[in-house]
Amino acid sequence: MTDSSHKSPEVENDGDFRVHVFSSSSELLEKLHEKWSSVEKQPYPAMYSSIYGGIILDPAMMVIPIDDHMVHRGHGVFDTAIVLDGYLYELDVHLDRFLRSASKAKISSPFSRSSLRSILIQLTAVSKCKSGTLRFWLSAGPGDFLLSSTGCPTSAFYAVVIHHDFSQCKEGVKVITSKIPMKAPLFATVKNVNYLPNVLSVMEAEEKGAFSSVWVDEAGYIAEGPNVNVAFITQDKELVMPSFENILLGCTAKRLLELAPKLVDEGLLKGVATKSLTMAQGKDAAEMMYVGSTLPLLPIIEWDDQPIGNARVGELTMLLSDLLWDDMVAGPDTQRIPVPYV
Template sequence: MRQRKLKVWSEEDYFNWVRRETPLKEKYFAMYSTVWDAIVTNPNLMTIPFDDHMVHRGDGVFDNSLVVNGKVYLLDEHLDRIIRSATAIGIKIPLDKESMRQIILETIAVTGKRDCMARFWISRGTGGFSVYPDESPIGHFYLIITSSPSYPARYYEEGLNVVTSPFPLRQPFTPQVKSCNYLSNAMMEFFAHNVGADTAIAIDSEGNITEGSNKNVAVVTKDGFFKYPPLEKVLHGTMLKRAIYFAKILKDEGILKDVVSANIPISEAYNSAEMMFFSTTLVVAPIVKYDGVTIGDGKPGPIYKKIREMFKKDMTENDEVLTPVDYD
C-alpha cells in the first residue's frame, strides 16, 4: 500500500491558514485564555493546548451566562457555581472571582454584541497526557463569547416531547460539579433523537426523575404544588433556583399551594398537570408529552406561562440580577 506523504507546514503556512476567512466568525466573537492573558477575535485563533487535561481527559468545569440587551444575567451566580465546581474536584483556580468577572465583561465589550452568550471554563491545566492531576500545577481559565442560543419556537409555544433515558446521568459524588465530562449527557440526547423525541430525562436507581441532559426539571401537580427533585441529587441549576423564587411568589399570590423539593416518581410525573425544563440556554420550556403520556391537556400550562413572563421581566428589568457591560 502506497504511503501517504503528509505536508509539513511552516509557520508561514499556518499563519496563512489563520488569516483565511471563516464562517465561524458569525457565531464565535471573542476568546480569552490565561495561556495568553489576552483576547483574540479571529475564530481560527481560538485554541486550547492539547495537553490541557480538560481536552484529553475531560478534567475541567464550565458555566455559561446569557447577555441580554447589554447586561449579563445572573453573572455572579454562575461564577459562584464554577468556583464551587472547580474547588470540589481540587482544581487550582488561576484567578479570583473578581478577576474572572472583569475579564468576562471586558471580553463581551470588545465584541460590541449586546445579545450573546458568555461561555467559560476552568481546566485542570496543562502539563502532560496522563490521568494524574499532579501534572498540572495550576488550572487555566478560558472564555468564549458566542452568538445567543436558539431553539425552535415550538419548544416554547407547543412544548417538548421527552422520553426517559436508559443512561444514568451522574455519579453520587458529582451532582454539584458541572464537569466537562458530558458523555452520558450526549448519549441521552443521542437516544432521544433516535426514538423521535426532543430530549430525555434521567432517573435515579429508585425510578425518580432527576434532570435532563443539560436541563433541570420540575412538575406542577394537579392539586397545585410546584415540585422539583432534591437538589443533592441534581445540579444546582441557576435557572431552576430562579424559578423556585418565582414559584414562591406565585404561592404568596395564592396561585400555587406550595413549593416543595421531593422525589418525583415517573408515575407522578406522568400524572402531573404541567412539566417544565429550566436551563441557562433554554431558560424555561414546557414538556407536553413524556414517554408517550400526555401531560395535562397536552398544551403549555398556565404556571409555565406565568414563570416564562417572570423570567422575561427579570432578564430585562431587574438590575439586582443584571450586570451591565461597559461598551465604551
C-alpha cells in the same frame, strides 16, 4: 513534487495518501483563516485564554493546547451566563457555582474571584455581543498526558462569548426516559466537562424523535435532564422540582424557586416545593417543563409517548416562563450587570 501531491485526500488507495506537513506557522495560520473566511457571521466574537494572557479576536487563534488535562483527561469545570440586551444575567450566581465546582474538582484558580469576574465583563464588552452566552472553563492546565495534574505548571482559565438570539420558548416538546446511566452524585453535583452521558442521552432521544430525555435514578425517582432541571405542576397546582441532593442545582431553577411564590401570593399556585417524585407522579402531573439558563423554561407536553396533562402548553407553565423572562429582561441590579461596551 508530482501533480498527485495536490490531489484531494479522498484517494482510492491508502498507500497513495500523503499527509501534508505545514512548513511554518504562517502557512498553518493561513489554512485556519481559510476555514473562517467563508463564514458570513463570526459566531465567536471574542475569547479569553490565560495561556495567551489576554483576549483573542481572531477565530483562527481561539484554541487550547492538546496537552491541557481538560482535553485528554476531562479534568476541568465550566459554567455559562447569559448576555441579553447588553446585560449579563446572573453572572455572580454562575461564578460562585463555578468556583464551588472547581474546589470539588481540586482545581485552583490562577486568579482571584474578583479578577475572574473582571475578565468576564471585559471580554463581553470587547466582544460587542448584546445577545448570547458567556461560557467559561477552568482546567488543570497543560503540561503532559498523565492522569495526575502534578505535572501541570498552572491551571488554565478560558472563556468565550457566543452569539445567540434568545426568545421565549412557547412550543411544547416531547421527551423520553433515558436508558443511559446517570452520573453518580459526586459528579452530577459538580458542573464538570465530562458530558459523555449527557451527550448520549440527548442522541438517544433524538433517535426516537424526541427533543431530549429525563433521568430517573435507581430508586425510581425523577432526577434531571441532560443539561437542565425538570419541574412539574401537580394536579393540586403545586410547583414541584426534584430534590437537589444528588443532581446539579441549576442557577435558573434556583431563581425560579425564588420567583414562583409571586404566583402563590396571587392565588394561582398553591405552593412551591422541592421533593422526591416518582416517574408515575411526574407523568400524572398537570404540566411539566425543562428549566435551564439558555431556555430559560421549555414546556414539555409528552413523556414516553404519554401526554402530560392535556398535551398542550399549560397556563401556569407560561406564567412561570413570563416570571423568568421578565427577570432576565428587566430584573433587579443584583441579577443583571450592565456591560460597559467599548
